[in-house]
Amino acid sequence: QPALNARIIDDGIMAGDTGTIYRVGGYMLIVAVVNLAVSLAATYLSAHIASEMARDLRISVRDRVALLSDAQASRFGVPSLLTRATGDVSNVQVLLFATLAIAITAPFMLVGAAILSLIQGWRLAPVIVVAGIILSVGMGLFVRQLIPAATLMQKRIDTLNRVIREQLSGQRVIRAFSRERTELRRYDDANTDLFTVALWMGRWQTALLPTVTVVAGLASVAVSGFGAVFIDHGWMKIGQLTATSGYLMQILVAVSMLSVVAGVASRASASAARIIEVRDTEASIDGATSRRDDGSLAALGVTDRAPLVELDGVSFRYAGAESPALDSVSLAFRPQSTTGIIGGTASGKSTLLALVPRLIDPTSGAVRWNGADTADFAPAAVRSRISYISAGTSLITGTIATNLRIGKADADDDELWQALDLAAANFVRERDGGLDAEVTQGGRNFSGGQRQRLALARALLRRPDIFVLDEPFSALDTDTEQAVVSAIRAACPTSSIVIGTQRVSSIRRADQIAVIDAGRIVAVGTHQSLLAGSTVYRELADAQAVAGV
Numbered sequence: 012q013p014a015l016n017a018r019i020i021d022d023g024i025m026a027g028d029t030g031t032i033y034r035v036g037g038y039m040l041i042v043a044v045v046n047l048a049v050s051l052a053a054t055y056l057s058a059h060i061a062s063e064m065a066r067d068l069r070i071s072v073r074d075r076v077a078l079l080s081d082a083q084a085s086r087f088g089v090p091s092l093l094t095r096a097t098g099d100v101s102n103v104q105v106l107l108f109a110t111l112a113i114a115i116t117a118p119f120m121l122v123g124a125a126i127l128s129l130i131q132g133w134r135l136a137p138v139i140v141v142a143g144i145i146l147s148v149g150m151g152l153f154v155r156q157l158i159p160a161a162t163l164m165q166k167r168i169d170t171l172n173r174v175i176r177e178q179l180s181g182q183r184v185i186r187a188f189s190r191e192r193t194e195l196r197r198y199d200d201a202n203t204d205l206f207t208v209a210l211w212m213g214r215w216q217t218a219l220l221p222t223v224t225v226v227a228g229l230a231s232v233a234v235s236g237f238g239a240v241f242i243d244h245g246w247m248k249i250g251q252l253t254a255t256s257g258y259l260m261q262i263l264v265a266v267s268m269l270s271v272v273a274g275v276a277s278r279a280s281a282s283a284a285r286i287i288e289v290r291d292t293e294a295s296i297d298g299a300t301s302r303r304d305d306g307s308l309a310a311l312g313v314t315d316r317a318p319l320v321e322l323d324g325v326s327f328r329y330a331g332a333e334s335p336a337l338d339s340v341s342l343a344f345r346p347q348s349t350t351g352i353i354g355g356t357a358s359g360k361s362t363l364l365a366l367v368p369r370l371i372d373p374t375s376g377a378v379r380w381n382g383a384d385t386a387d388f389a390p391a392a393v394r395s396r397i398s399y400i401s402a403g404t405s406l407i408t409g410t411i412a413t414n415l416r417i418g419k420a421d422a423d424d425d426e427l428w429q430a431l432d433l434a435a436a437n438f439v440r441e442r443d444g445g446l447d448a449e450v451t452q453g454g455r456n457f458s459g460g461q462r463q464r465l466a467l468a469r470a471l472l473r474r475p476d477i478f479v480l481d482e483p484f485s486a487l488d489t490d491t492e493q494a495v496v497s498a499i500r501a502a503c504p505t506s507s508i509v510i511g512t513q514r515v516s517s518i519r520r521a522d523q524i525a526v527i528d529a530g531r532i533v534a535v536g537t538h539q540s541l542l543a544g545s546t547v548y549r550e551l552a553d554a555q556a557v558a559g560v
């Protein structure tokens with residue numbers, strides 16, 4: 012366009028040729044319309060591609076997170092994983108959009124304008140080159156400053172998210188212990204830390220544009236000044252000077268656009284590193300860790316019948332822990348039999364139970380199904396035969412039906428009602444909406460006992476070969492827990508039922524009771540034999556005032 016403008020001035024206005032003015036003016040109009048259409052299309056396509064990339068990236072982060080072991084997930088921390096899957100992906104999305112919409116076109120614009128300005132005359136080239144060098148060096152420095160700051164900023168967003176999460180989930184405790192002021196201060200500190208780094212980045216970012224503008228202004232003054240001298244000497248025409256000024260402006264616009272992209276790029280590169288860190292984490296518990304290519308149950312000799320599950324000299328140590336949570340545990344869970352694992356706080360019950368569905372793998376020893384090491388099995392194959400209830404029952408946002416169908420996706424309503432009845436979850440019948448009654452986040456609109464009954468119904472729906480139940484009755488009264496245990500046994504006569512608990516009442520009728528203390532099995536027997544032979548068990552029973560029946 013500046014070249015066409017130069018022709019209008021030099022060949023049209025100066026030569027008094029109105030025909031050239033109209034003709035070249037027409038070309039300018041066409042160029043402007045094409046320019047508009049191309050940039051609209053480029054913006055649309057860039058937005059489309061960037062959004063699709065972000066969607067795929069979120070899926071891949073989620074897929075990786077789903078495969079992380081508990082220890083790996085807690086190394087990142089839930090708030091950080093959330094930020095990485097959302098805010099960090101958005102930063103990369105913005106960069107991709109900016110790159111496609113601006114950063115690809117800007118260099119063409121820059122080089123094209125530089126070449127076209129040279130065609131107009133070489134004499135002003137040094138001005139353009141000097142301005143270009145100053146701007147490139149300035150931008151390089153700017154990006155170097157911003158990348159570490161952007162990394163710090165994402166970390167501080169993680170911290171703020173963690174504080175908010177803790178405060179929201181612990182709201183009642185905070186109120187009950189009058190900790191509002193302390194918590195407010197904690198929030199303020201995290202918020203101020205984030206503000207400080209954001210402000211620092213903002214200052215650098217705001218400094219960049221004025222720098223570009225000042226360099227642009229000086230370059231423009233230099234072009235006009237030198238140009239005037241060159242015209243005076245007859246080395247240049249007025250139109251050539253106008254065109255060179257126009258191209259200089261285009262170069263500076265391109266540089267300004269690149270400077271905006273540089274700001275986005277520094278944040279995005281910090282975010283990309285955080286996303287890559289998650290994606291590159293080798294999942295420690297997933298299908299890929301099956302030691303055999305064919306990790307199916309059939310390939311390993313486990314048929315339709317409930318298997319004999321054995322813990323064979325199993326030890327487990329959490330990463331960084333001084334002592335093992337489980338130490339040389341050997342125990343068998345037989346089909347058609349109920350096993351109780353009882354022990355005090357932190358004795359290792361949850362750790363032991365998590366081994367069965369391969370939520371964790373033993374540090375040494377093996378978990379065997381019909382003699383075959385489950386490390387050879389695909390975790391999904393093992394889990395498909397198990398119903399697991401973790402301590403602190405989890406429900407998800409949805410309805411009662413959607414929560415129950417996690418246990419069995421194709422269960423019809425009759426099956427759901429039957430499972431609810433077996434789990435003594437009669438309250439669902441009185442609830443508005445019945446099976447379609449709403450479940451809010453974490454099942455907070457249900458009491459602890461109701462949540463446990465729903466979890467038991469979900470576990471029952473699957474009719475698994477093994478029930479692995481971690482403290483499943485802690486919020487139920489003893490009569491109800493007995494009724495539910497009997498109902499599970501009657502509904503699934505061939506299954507193996509394993510119950511981890513601190514309550515003697517939950518397991519006293521079990522065929523086998525293992526007493527665990529500090530990660531070791533200290534006694535195995537029945538209620539009666541343990542009352543006679545195990546001090547730990549007797550003490551637990553005495554403390555809970557359970558009669559020797």
Ligand SMILES: Nc1ncnc2c1ncn2[C@@H]1O[C@H](COP(=O)(O)OP(=O)(O)OP(=O)(O)O)[C@@H](O)[C@H]1O
Binds near residue numbers: 081332357358359
């Ligand atoms: N994710 C973890 N990281 C590190 N150590 C852990 C982790 N989970 C449990 N432990 C430790 O392992 C030991 C056994 O814990 P576990 O949760 O298995 O006990 P538990 O018998 O189920 O306790 P409770 O009845 O109180 O739930 C404890 O010393 C505990 O501190």
